[in-house]
Amino acid sequence: MSSKSVQGQEPRALWTPPADWRMSTRIGAFAEFLKARRGISINGYDDLWRFSVGDLDGFWTSVWDFFQVAGVPAPGPAVADPPGAVLPGTRWFPQARLNYARHLLVDADPQRTLDGDIAVVAHSQTRDRVTLTFAELRSEVAKVQAGLLRLGVGKGDRVAAYLPNIPETLIAFLATASLGAVWSACAPEFGVRSVVDRFSQVQPKVLLAVSGYRYGQKKMDRRTEVTRIAAELPSVQHVVHVPYGEFTEASDDLPVPLIDWSELGPEASGSAEVAFEEVPFEHPLYVLFSSGTTGKPKAIVHGHGGILLEHLKNHALSWDLGPGDRLLWFATTAWMMWNSLVSALLVRSSIVMIDGDVLHPDLSMQWRLASETGTTHMGLSPGFIMATRKAGVAPGKAYDLSRIRHLASAGSPLPVEGYEWVADEFPGVLLNVGSGGTDVCSGIVQGSPLQTVWAGEISGPSLGVKAQAFNDHSQPVVGELGELVITEPMPSMPVGFWGDADGSRYRAAYFEHFPGVWRHGDWVRFSERGSAVVTGRSDATLNRGGVRLGTAEFYRVVEELPEVAEALVVHLESPDGGMGELLLYTVLTPGNELTDILRARIARELRTALSPRHTPDSIIATPTIPHTRTGKKLELPVKRLLQGKSRDEVATPGSLADDSALDFYVAEAAARAAGGTA
Incomplete structure (x- = not known):
């Protein structure tokens, strides 16, 4: 396979699987289980992944049996026939009867040998620790x-x-x-x-x-x-x-x-x-909800069995969680990461629950808490990693974080500098960067103890997830940007949308663009190794003169500048198919102004690091960047405002972390419509 990264440059290998992975990791124990039960020889992640997507019945019944779901062997086939493994409409384990809570509270430890172990450590700014x-x-x-x-x-x-x-x-x-x-x-x-x-x-x-x-x-x-x-x-x-x-x-x-x-x-x-x-x-x-930025939130229904099997597989095999471990991952109850956090209890790992402002009293609050609680696995947003790096905080030196062996990051793309900072700050610790979402309540692409970590790249598709990049002709592509799709069923795909009796809204949301294939809505590039770079939402991807540009690439360059705290990029297409207008909005760090010299420097950095097509037509100072309540930037609502849509058309009140964050862009759109500048 090629040793080139997905961006055409030689990647730096930051972490490689241990030689004793069969004995020292839970994914290794699963591989040995497959050898003993099914006679399958697993010599690396690629072998296991191919089995997981090529034999759905064999893989998912093996997951059931390995984790002793419901205390009985897997009941009958994993996939009902008819209809078989089709999208949408796959029926999983039609003979099964189970309960998510039963596994978490009883079946995970039927002899109750771990009853005295700590399950929950709850940190709050409202009351004492529980x-x-x-x-x-x-x-x-x-x-x-x-x-x-x-x-x-x-x-x-x-x-x-x-x-x-x-x-x-x-x-x-x-x-x-x-x-x-x-x-x-x-x-x-x-x-x-x-x-x-x-x-x-x-x-x-x-x-x-x-x-x-x-x-x-x-x-x-x-x-x-x-x-x-x-x-x-x-x-x-x-x-x-x-x-x-x-x-x-x-x-x-x-x-x-x-x-x-x-x-x-x-x-x-x-x-x-x-x-x-x-x-x-x-x-x-449970029913999880989409962000609802441009309309009533989708009520996404997840089932007992799908979540139970997916989270057992994910938490033990990809995250390497088990008894004696402790997971700290800040999440609110409206974000699917809360559901993922509490599922660590399924494998008898304990969890740290956090309520409050994680930046109070300072940026190091989460690092101190990880040290105090003996955290072994810690989830961090890419924004928090980059802010820690930019502030010059050295948590590995300032605090006793010696128990940490797994750092995870999700929610938005992590720049290559973030990977390198983690590798330098936490030598020998596995950095598992992933991308997934509320829709499947898990990761679609991520790492594991059996995959190499390459700087700037997600290690590959998750087990049981046949993730690929499709071009506009429904063809899989490697080495170029495409739509992130899933071409085989997975159990944690939604049961449906609540109130969508005939399934029409569910089918339209995921299967309309590529019939019979799940379209996730992200823009991704896979390498020949299978590693991936997610460059942003496909509906926010920039198409400049026929060349697609991912928004994450802009942010990686611009937000590295000490004068820039945060940025948002929008492309307004030209009706004649030309280059259109590329607008870059910047929030500056305290004490800085957007001078012509700084504008020229930003443009030069983008042109040099990326390409001339990435050079903005206008660079504009803004007081704030709009985000969802889970911290994702909202490029599309800003774009639609600038295209003449009303505020109510582009964002439902209450769906943003701060509704007033759109005020500047509403004024900007009005000024542009009047022929002036805001």
């Missing part, structure tokens, strides 16, 4: 399950949570899942409209909520919001108030009965043991 053992977690779930049963919650009912990333949220989720009810959550920083747009689609029977929280030094009272949310959800029959730190008073004037969290529990004669409703493989576990 810890739970696995036994305590199971006991708390049993209590809340009993309370939900008394409130009339049963199989198929929906339970909604307006809660932060705290143990009570985890407990309520598992209690809901144990009953076969369906979970959905929004973080309490969401505004009323954002919450109602989401929860109204699933019509919850019970709403759990806090009345406030602290964000850094800010006190956030949410009682009014809870009252309004409950009033706009006619399906809600009870509101459960979760006291949180100083926020002990519930909302006033609720339209339905109020229950305190402490009142959830068994009657005096009731059982304190958790029971489980066994459900079909595809039975809804």
Whole structure:
């Protein structure tokens, strides 16, 4: 295979698999399991990946058996025939009956030998630290399950949570899942409209909520919001108030009965043991929502079986998590990374839950917490890695992070400089950069202990995921940009969209562009080695004179400049197919101004590092860059504003991290329309 990187340059190998991978890693143990059970010889990641996508029944039944799902061998074929392994419409394990919560609370450790181990370490800026053992977690779930049963919650009912990333949220989720009810959550920083747009689609029977929280030094009272949310959800029959730190008073004037969290529990004669409703493989576990930037959020339904198998595979085989490990990954309850975080408990790893401002009191807060909690696996956003690097923080020297052996990063592309910084700061630590999303609630491309890490590149497709790049003619391409697609089914593809009875919206979202093939919506380039570079969303990719340019490439160059804190690039196409207009918006670091000298320097850096086509026609200073609530830049809404769309057409109020971030661009669009400048 070629040794050239996906950008045509010789990549630097930052990390290589250990020689004893068969004995020292969980993916190695799985390879040995396959050899013993199926007589399959696995000599490296490529062998295992080809088996995982070439024999779906063999791979996924092996995952089931390796992790002893439901305590029984895999029941019958993994893929129902008919319809077989088709997209969309694959039916997985049609004979199975299981429960996600049962595996997490019981089947992962049937002899309860790890009951005394710490399951949860919860750090909060609202109250003191909380810890739970696995036994305590199971006991708390049993209590809340009993309370939900008394409130009339049963199989198929929906339970909604307006809660932060705290143990009570985890407990309520598992209690809901144990009953076969369906979970959905929004973080309490969401505004009323954002919450109602989401929860109204699933019509919850019970709403759990806090009345406030602290964000850094800010006190956030949410009682009014809870009252309004409950009033706009006619399906809600009870509101459960979760006291949180100083926020002990519930909302006033609720339209339905109020229950305190402490009142959830068994009657005096009731059982304190958790029971489980066994459900079909595809039975809804939870509903996750898309960002809803340009309309009502998609209500994405994930099933018990698909999430259970995918997360067992992902967390143990790709992330190498297991008993004795501890995962720290900051996430809010509205982001799929929260669902991924709590799934670490499936493999008896413990987790660190964080609620609050992770930049308070300073940039090193997460590093200190990792040191204090003995974290072994840490998830970081690319933005946080680059900010730490730019600030000159040296966490590996400042704190005892000797237990860390796996650093993960996802959410947006990580520049090559970020890879190199991690390699220099944490010698010998595996950097696992991935890309996936809410749609599959997992990674599509990422690394593992069995893959080389190349600077600036994601190691390759995940196990069980036949990811490729397609050109406009539905042909797979290597060495050039294309649409990220998945050409074979995977169990954690959504069961569907809530309320989409005939599946038409689901099919249109993923399978309309390439019939029978999942189109993910990212722009990617694969190398001949199988490594990948995701350059941004395909709907935000720039097409300049027929040449496609990924937005991540711009940011890598521009945001390295000390004068630039952040940037956003937009391309306005020319009707005649010409070069169009390339606009670069920059947020400057304190004390800097966008002078002609700085403009010329930015243009020169882009032209030299990338190409003349990457040279902006205009470079404009802006006070802020708009982001989703999960931190992704919003190039497309800005582009549509500049093309003449109204504010309400390009972004639903409440869908952005800060709605006022669009103010500048609204004014910019108006000035351009009037023939002037903002």
